[in-house]
Amino acid sequence: MRIAYPELWWLTIVPVLALLSLLYASWRRQQLSRRLGEPQLIALITESVSLERRLLKSFILLLALSAITFAALRPQFGRRSEVQQQSGIDVAVAFDISKSMLARDVQPSRLDAARALLNQLMTQLSGHRLALVPFAGIAFTQSPLTADKSAFRLFMRGLNPQQMPIGGTNIAMAIREGIKRLSGSADKGDRASRSRVLLLITDGEDLSAEAGSDVKEAATEAKEAGVLIYAVAVGTRSGEPIPILNKDGTHAGYQRDRAGKPIYSKLNMPLLEEITRLVDPEGSERKKVFQLDGSRPLSFELAEAFNQLQKSKLESSVRHRYGEKFAYPLIPVVILLLLEMLISDRRRKRRAAESQVQQSTKSTMKEEVK
DSSP states (O other): OEESOGGGGGGGHHHHHHHHHHHHHHHHHHHHHHHHSOHHHHHHHTTTBOHHHHHHHHHHHHHHHHHHHHHHTOEEEEEEEEEEEEEEOEEEEEEEOSGGGGOOSSSSOHHHHHHHHHHHHHHHOOSOEEEEEEESSSBOOSEEEESOHHHHHHHHHTOOGGGOSSOSOOHHHHHHHHHHHHSSGGGOSOGGGOOEEEEEEEOOOSOOHHHHHHHHHHHHHHHHTTOEEEEEEESOSSOEEOEEEOTTSOEEEEOBOTTSOBOEEOOOHHHHHHHHHHHOGGGTTSOOEEEESSSSOOHHHHHHHHHHSOOEEEEEEEEEEEEEOTTTTHHHHHHHHHHHHHOOSBOOHHHHHHHHHHHHHHHHHHHHHO
16 A cells, blocks of 8 residues: 555645534534523523434544545555556757858748757657757767757757857768767667667758768768768758848848858758768668758658658666555545435434423422422
């Protein structure tokens, strides 16, 4: 036997307070009766009231109230063990927060559109763990793998390109950091039994030929680690000038090259497609690069792509379930309350008449003696 809500112990005071209330009511009733007139006359008037029945009714009410209090504490008896399993995949989100993501060829901006996409995606994913890896010129882990979506959203809202110490778009470092999060010592296991995905959200901009080769090497490392790469290409093929924002977020012009011309940021779709192809050459039939240009929602496509992957058992734990017995004390409560309603606090008429005769006989004998 155990109590599920021991913190409600204070409810045990309720029957005690009810008992004190009944005692006070009885005492108060006696005080008022003495003020009404002669004690003998009052006794004669209230002769039909049965003190024993009244006490019995009060006792029944106290028992019923005690049973209700016990049921409110949620008693439990008996225990059985159950294995709870949660399935899903591990997803490391490599989120590009370079200044090129401030371009507004996707409204309200590439960064905000990608953030909105992730929010929509999380509402459609169930049982998956997410890690957040922001990157620009460098990459770092903002949130390790977690199933807490509210915490992930909190970290994601705080991403700001203005706070990055190094500019640029270092996709290779982002891939390697994501691999660490997905294959760390806390997450090692049978690779065949779980799916691990790196979701790369970027425009692929500012990549030289040398940096591109480094990205391909990082993709090869992902393949060796058993990590799949899916990419969301944010932006349009025509591109957009990279805006300059003040500290308060207001527009302050566009970035320009040495010749004074605005610097345009364009998608690097060929590189992203090559990355995903290097990691999973046999899965070329599956779509792994999605373009976010504001023309259609992508969250459903991404969620469907993740659901098609082999799901893994992220958590297998034994939970003890206790038998709920709180309803049992309520059964006598119903019986006691019905019994209390059926019992009258008045004596039977015959007994009351006999008592009245005895009272009159006593009065006659007293008069004769006098």
